[in-house]
Amino acid sequence: MTTSGFSTAGVIAVGSELLTPHRIDTNSxxxxxxxxxxxxxVRIKMVVGDDRAELTxxxxxxxxxxxxxxxxxxxGPTDDDVTRDAVAVALDxxxxxxxxxxxxxxxxxxxxxxxxxxxxxRQAQVPRGAVVLDNPNGTAPGLWLEHADRVVLLLPGxxxxxxxxxxxVARDRIEPRxxxxxxxxxxxxxxxxxxxxxxxxxxxxxxxxxxxxPAITTTILAAPGQIELHLxxxxxxxxxxxxxxxxxxEELVAVLRPHVYSVDGRSLEQVVGDLLRARxxxxxxxxxCTGGVVASRLTDVPGSSDYVDAGAxxxxxxxxxxxxxxxxxxxxxxxxxxxxxxIAMARGIRTRTAADVTVGITGIAGPGGGSDAKPxxxxxxxxxxxxxxxxxxxxxLPGDRQQVKFQASQATLDLIRRTLTK
Amino acid sequence: MTTSGFSTAGVIAVGSELLTPHRIDTNSxxxxxxxxxxxxxVRIKMVVGDDRAELTxxxxxxxxxxxxxxxxxxxGPTDDDVTRDAVAVALDxxxxxxxxxxxxxxxxxxxxxxxxxxxxxRQAQVPRGAVVLDNPNGTAPGLWLEHADRVVLLLPGxxxxxxxxxxxVARDRIEPRxxxxxxxxxxxxxxxxxxxxxxxxxxxxxxxxxxxxPAITTTILAAPGQIELHLxxxxxxxxxxxxxxxxxxEELVAVLRPHVYSVDGRSLEQVVGDLLRARxxxxxxxxxCTGGVVASRLTDVPGSSDYVDAGAxxxxxxxxxxxxxxxxxxxxxxxxxxxxxxIAMARGIRTRTAADVTVGITGIAGPGGGSDAKPxxxxxxxxxxxxxxxxxxxxxLPGDRQQVKFQASQATLDLIRRTLTK
Numbered sequence: 001m002t003t004s005g006f007s008t009a010g011v012i013a014v015g016s017e018l019l020t021p022h023r024i025d026t027n028s029x030x031x032x033x034x035x036x037x038x039x040x041x042v043r044i045k046m047v048v049g050d051d052r053a054e055l056t057x058x059x060x061x062x063x064x065x066x067x068x069x070x071x072x073x074x075x076g077p078t079d080d081d082v083t084r085d086a087v088a089v090a091l092d093x094x095x096x097x098x099x100x101x102x103x104x105x106x107x108x109x110x111x112x113x114x115x116x117x118x119x120x121x122r123q124a125q126v127p128r129g130a131v132v133l134d135n136p137n138g139t140a141p142g143l144w145l146e147h148a149d150r151v152v153l154l155l156p157g158x159x160x161x162x163x164x165x166x167x168x169v170a171r172d173r174i175e176p177r178x179x180x181x182x183x184x185x186x187x188x189x190x191x192x193x194x195x196x197x198x199x200x201x202x203x204x205x206x207x208x209x210x211x212x213x214p215a216i217t218t219t220i221l222a223a224p225g226q227i228e229l230h231l232x233x234x235x236x237x238x239x240x241x242x243x244x245x246x247x248x249x250e251e252l253v254a255v256l257r258p259h260v261y262s263v264d265g266r267s268l269e270q271v272v273g274d275l276l277r278a279r280x281x282x283x284x285x286x287x288x289c290t291g292g293v294v295a296s297r298l299t300d301v302p303g304s305s306d307y308v309d310a311g312a313x314x315x316x317x318x319x320x321x322x323x324x325x326x327x328x329x330x331x332x333x334x335x336x337x338x339x340x341x342x343i344a345m346a347r348g349i350r351t352r353t354a355a356d357v358t359v360g361i362t363g364i365a366g367p368g369g370g371s372d373a374k375p376x377x378x379x380x381x382x383x384x385x386x387x388x389x390x391x392x393x394x395x396x397l398p399g400d401r402q403q404v405k406f407q408a409s410q411a412t413l414d415l416i417r418r419t420l421t422k
Numbered sequence: 423m424t425t426s427g428f429s430t431a432g433v434i435a436v437g438s439e440l441l442t443p444h445r446i447d448t449n450s451x452x453x454x455x456x457x458x459x460x461x462x463x464v465r466i467k468m469v470v471g472d473d474r475a476e477l478t479x480x481x482x483x484x485x486x487x488x489x490x491x492x493x494x495x496x497x498g499p500t501d502d503d504v505t506r507d508a509v510a511v512a513l514d515x516x517x518x519x520x521x522x523x524x525x526x527x528x529x530x531x532x533x534x535x536x537x538x539x540x541x542x543x544r545q546a547q548v549p550r551g552a553v554v555l556d557n558p559n560g561t562a563p564g565l566w567l568e569h570a571d572r573v574v575l576l577l578p579g580x581x582x583x584x585x586x587x588x589x590x591v592a593r594d595r596i597e598p599r600x601x602x603x604x605x606x607x608x609x610x611x612x613x614x615x616x617x618x619x620x621x622x623x624x625x626x627x628x629x630x631x632x633x634x635x636p637a638i639t640t641t642i643l644a645a646p647g648q649i650e651l652h653l654x655x656x657x658x659x660x661x662x663x664x665x666x667x668x669x670x671x672e673e674l675v676a677v678l679r680p681h682v683y684s685v686d687g688r689s690l691e692q693v694v695g696d697l698l699r700a701r702x703x704x705x706x707x708x709x710x711c712t713g714g715v716v717a718s719r720l721t722d723v724p725g726s727s728d729y730v731d732a733g734a735x736x737x738x739x740x741x742x743x744x745x746x747x748x749x750x751x752x753x754x755x756x757x758x759x760x761x762x763x764x765i766a767m768a769r770g771i772r773t774r775t776a777a778d779v780t781v782g783i784t785g786i787a788g789p790g791g792g793s794d795a796k797p798x799x800x801x802x803x804x805x806x807x808x809x810x811x812x813x814x815x816x817x818x819l820p821g822d823r824q825q826v827k828f829q830a831s832q833a834t835l836d837l838i839r840r841t842l843t844k
């Protein structure tokens with residue numbers, strides 16, 4: 001499978017809990033992202049339980065397929081932790097106790113006033129010839145093992161132990177092997193358009209990049225309320241690759257504008273927050289069907305107290321009247337789910353706060369409450385901008401209750417973004 | 423690996439997109455849950471790209487390890503869809519075009535006024551001896567293949583095609599093979615206690631069940647703000663197994679009470695909602711650091727408009743004064759993050775709504791804003807119950823900004839639950 005030098009990897013996650021319906025291996029996503037950056041392709045991923053024989057067999061299967069096998073988990077001190085043993089058996093290596101590791105583990109326990117339990121000696125077992133990778137965040141050291149033209153890497157399972165260890169290994173040991181070829185990527189985030197709309201507009205642009213050498217490949221990923229375009233290109237020269245991507249991003253933005261909200265990884269709530277902060281504006285929200293999701297997303301961003309003033313969740317009609325001063329007659333005339341009521345909600349929160357930008361959101365999240373005229377997924381949103389200008393819009397959003405809530409919050413945040421960038 | 427009859431399975435997910443950092447195989451969780459119910463253990467999971475040779479090799483590796491191999495994905499009409507081919511090659515079977523499938527696919531296209539593209543004929547290729555599984559939700563049929571004492575099952579990748587097809591196969595073809603032995607499970611959900619606290623209290627109880635025949639195994643799963651205990655027992659008789667679990671749940675609840683909030687799968691927001699509805703009470707929230715998460719979670723439950731009245735997100739001090747009428751002097755005396763202010767917030771929202779139960783939440787979600795006296799993670803929560811009784815509490819919650827927000831919402835919802843069950 002090897003194409004040139006050190007270019008392919010397989011990941012084996014070890015742990016019976018990862019074979020239940022309740023847990024999933026996410027370490028491999030982190031490892032894959034970092035390996036891809038270095039131009040290494042992940043060809044296979046596996047999950048095996050805490051069974052020495054099965055792991056040995058599986059490891060033997062993967063080893064010839066790839067240049068680098070990464071094993072995560074199974075390095076603890078108990079009988080259930082079989083990764084060290086299985087690799088040693090498969091490669092026919094003896095395990096030897098490393099006194100320096102024993103001392104480090106002993107010291108770790110001592111710092112907490114504890115004596116090292118004898119079983120922790122198992123974590124000091126090292127296959128002959130392996131390099132020991134220090135673990136500042138736990139007792140299990142990692143292991144780096146070169147075997148013929150393959151490399152085997154054993155990492156502890158807990159993400160906070162695995163991630164810094166893998167960063168170090170990627171930098172110090174993997175990067176020097178892969179030469180100068182790297183993958184470079186950009187992510188464009190789009191909202192307010194369906195996947196097919198985005199595809200239709202973007203395809204004529206990105207399809208021609210595939211014929212270029214070096215090519216840029218584009219992947220479209222759809223999620224509720226959001227479409228992402230992932231651009232990837234390979235190259236030996238970072239400056240050239242980045243310039244190529246800059247130009248590609250520019251071309252895509254030109255055909256997708258104004259729906260692109262981020263080209264640098266920021267979330268929509270971060271983009272909105274940065275726009276508010278840059279202009280010294282404060283925001284307040286009046287939410288009905290979204291039940292506080294917009295306020296919650298805005299305040300997910302560290303430092304958002306600089307620009308989030310307040311919010312109201314007026315779920316009942318009475319609270320719309322009592323808290324926001326929405327005229328009862330307006331609700332009777334247009335219904336609670338209507339643009340006039342959304343506007344009145346935005347006005348209500350504006351008079352009750354010091355905010356410069358306010359929004360009102362009212363809709364039917366379902367599953368009940370829909371009608372022919374206003375089916376489930378109908379959401380009316382109003383915004384009052386810093387200059388007092390009022391805008392409103394009604395959407396029909398697909399999906400279940402939580403999807404409608406999320407997409408309504410996405411539409412609202414995007415309306416704030418568009419108002420502030422007009 | 424087979425212990426008795428038909429008892430072990432392996433799952434292979436096919437698709438290069440599942441080897442990127444952006445996608446994860448979740449079909450296997452669904453398949454695992456259903457297989458576990460039938461007493462079948464998933465021993466290994468794999469993800470392989472759209473590469474015929476690699477898939478053939480990997481399938482050959484898994485086949486001898488288990489009784490049943492489930493392959494998901496790679497059944498589309500393009501050259502990238504290699505699952506049919508790889509399985510046929512590995513088992514040395516010829517592929518034959520099934521005219522009935524061609525007709526079904528043709529009819530499917532015709533219903534949308536379209537002609538079947540010729541490449542879709544690939545989806546009608548069937549390894550000799552395979553049973554064709556109809557796919558009402560897509561063009562790719564599934565395949566059930568018995569080979570010596572093994573079974574190979576090919577399922578389409580899209581969950582809405584895979585799930586109903588697998589339900590049918592599990593019922594009609596797998597269940598008859600597994601005899602009467604089944605797994606039965608219960609989930610206890612606990613909040614307000616750490617994993618070690620739960621373990622310490624529960625371990626003496628559940629450890630003795632392991633020695634019983636039939637045994638009950640207990641797994642403790644920790645998530646932010648919540649601990650789950652999963653109890654599983656096997657048996658030939660549903661009534662006996664359920665009675666055994668009932669008794670076990672009772673014993674665990676006795677030692678963990680009052681921290682157990684659910685023994686029937688309901689979320690904390692559902693439990694709180696059901697308590698409110700049963701007593702005809704309405705709730706309103708006044709949130710600062712949680713930024714609307716409590717209101718949002720309460721309104722995630724369908725029908726929550728029956729008991730959610732309103733909420734305020736008073737992020738700035740000024741909005742606490744303006745919207746909730748918190749006395750400015752109180753904030754100056756105790757600081758915005760304090761139980762007196764939380765109580766004043768709960769009182770404020772109570773006077774402004776028709777709610778019977780109100781809460782006030784104020785804290786420091788971080789990363790900034792902490793001090794020695796009130797570090798990041800300090801959260802004060804107050805509740806005013808239906809009888810007007812006031813209670814308040816301060817927590818120090820670990821983790822990052824979003825974890826603090828979620829755990830504070832969990833603590834608040836649990837405080838409502840405890841108040842309503844006192």
